[in-house]
Amino acid sequence: MNKKTILITGGAGYVGSRLINFCLNAGYKVKCYDILIYGDSSIKKYLKNNNFELIKKNLCDTKSLNKALKDVEYVIHLAAIVGDQPCQVAPKSAYKINYLATKNLVDLAAKNSIQKFIFSSTCSNYGVSDDKKFASEKSKLNPVSLYAETKIDCEKYISNFDNKKLDCITLRFATAFGVSERTRFDLTVNSFTYEAIKKKNLFIFAANTWRPYIHVNDMCNFILKFLIDKTLVDRPNLDKIFNVGFNTQNYTKKNLLDIIMKYLPGTKIKYVDEVIDNRNYKVSFDKLHKIFSNKPDISVDQGIIELKYLINNNKNIDNIFKNSNLDALKVFFKDNEDKLLKWKIYLGLIHY
Numbered sequence: 001m002n003k004k005t006i007l008i009t010g011g012a013g014y015v016g017s018r019l020i021n022f023c024l025n026a027g028y029k030v031k032c033y034d035i036l037i038y039g040d041s042s043i044k045k046y047l048k049n050n051n052f053e054l055i056k057k058n059l060c061d062t063k064s065l066n067k068a069l070k071d072v073e074y075v076i077h078l079a080a081i082v083g084d085q086p087c088q089v090a091p092k093s094a095y096k097i098n099y100l101a102t103k104n105l106v107d108l109a110a111k112n113s114i115q116k117f118i119f120s121s122t123c124s125n126y127g128v129s130d131d132k133k134f135a136s137e138k139s140k141l142n143p144v145s146l147y148a149e150t151k152i153d154c155e156k157y158i159s160n161f162d163n164k165k166l167d168c169i170t171l172r173f174a175t176a177f178g179v180s181e182r183t184r185f186d187l188t189v190n191s192f193t194y195e196a197i198k199k200k201n202l203f204i205f206a207a208n209t210w211r212p213y214i215h216v217n218d219m220c221n222f223i224l225k226f227l228i229d230k231t232l233v234d235r236p237n238l239d240k241i242f243n244v245g246f247n248t249q250n251y252t253k254k255n256l257l258d259i260i261m262k263y264l265p266g267t268k269i270k271y272v273d274e275v276i277d278n279r280n281y282k283v284s285f286d287k288l289h290k291i292f293s294n295k296p297d298i299s300v301d302q303g304i305i306e307l308k309y310l311i312n313n314n315k316n317i318d319n320i321f322k323n324s325n326l327d328a329l330k331v332f333f334k335d336n337e338d339k340l341l342k343w344k345i346y347l348g349l350i351h352y
């Protein structure tokens with residue numbers, strides 16, 4: 001039987017490089033479309049696999065993207081400038097990549113008769129919300145960053161896209177944690193664990209703010225479940241927006257510290273009054289769990305244990321850390337931003 005092919009944009013990233021494993025193991029062919037902002041070490045291990053192809057191209061390069069979509073059944077769209085601070089490094093490029101190039105990709109996917117399109121959005125879209133209530137997919141969005149604004153703009157475009165032309169699923173993920181082939185250390189659980197081990201000191205801003213968390217493996221599990229699912233196809237795209245995470249994994253930063261202290265008890269904690277990031281949201285995942293299981297494969301406790309092992313035992317950890325933070329992104333944009341902004345994304349009749 002012929003294997004089906006998935007195009008994963010941003011496949012060399014934190015989520016994508018782990019997802020490739022899941023997709024290859026599930027019997028798919030994978031095309032990884034990525035400009036490799038953070039290098040290729042996360043996907044090197046796949047290069048010898050006959051079912052894997054790396055396409056090192058820019059998401060804003062319409063011609064290459066259109067070519068990459070040939071002989072592809074599914075698209076999982078992860079490529080983006082991810083997070084509030086990264087988007088501030090190069091806001092014009094972030095808008096172009098996260099929003100304009102995504103719109104274009106949706107159009108191209110429809111033109112190429114893609115069977116299913118999965119878009120990775122974020123619970124950051126809830127921004128600042130009333131933490132006495134759980135935000136559901138129907139709650140008002142309240143973005144407090146360019147990052148969330150670009151994701152919401154994409155959601156609107158996708159929701160208005162006729163599902164008969166393209167079957168689209170939008171997944172609003174909780175904040176990820178855990179080890180992947182490109183472990184990011186700018187995410188709360190990962191960064192707290194790193195700082196607690198390396199510096200033995202943690203400075204905590206806005207300790208009582210809430211956020212939901214999900215292990216990167218659980219993200220991949222859900223993406224594959226949505227890919228295989230056939231029950232949602234007739235629903236309008238607007239109704240195929242799902243929060244992805246677990247009700248039981250809504251935590252304040254203070255809750256997370258209590259867990260971290262179980263495994264790293266010597267850590268000194270300093271609470272800081274200043275508010276750098278005012279996001280605060282508790283999220284309901286009931287809509288998701290009506291269809292799929294509601295138990296995480298990997299809890300925050302287990303995630304901290306695996307992170308602790310990586311940080312203590314990987315001789316290359318300082319480089320992994322350096323490559324995962326804002327500095328790597330700044331270097332990339334210093335060398336490439338002019339070129340990136342010059343790309344003309346062809347959207348219908350309009351040149352941007």
Ligand SMILES: NC(=O)c1ccc[n+]([C@@H]2O[C@H](COP(=O)([O-])OP(=O)(O)OC[C@H]3O[C@@H](n4cnc5c(N)ncnc54)[C@H](O)[C@@H]3O)[C@@H](O)[C@H]2O)c1
Pocket residue numbers: 009010011012013014015016033034035036037038057058059060077078079080081082083097120121122123172173174175176177182184187
């Ligand atoms: N990690 C999280 O906590 C989290 C939470 C919610 C949603 N998400 C979403 O999941 C997706 C993946 O996130 P991640 O944590 O893996 O991020 P990441 O930064 O690790 O990966 C993004 C990848 O996209 C690639 N990319 C960026 N611009 C590109 C361009 N112009 N052309 C081609 N490739 C480009 C980068 O090289 C990188 O490999 C994103 O869409 C993000 O918004 C992530």
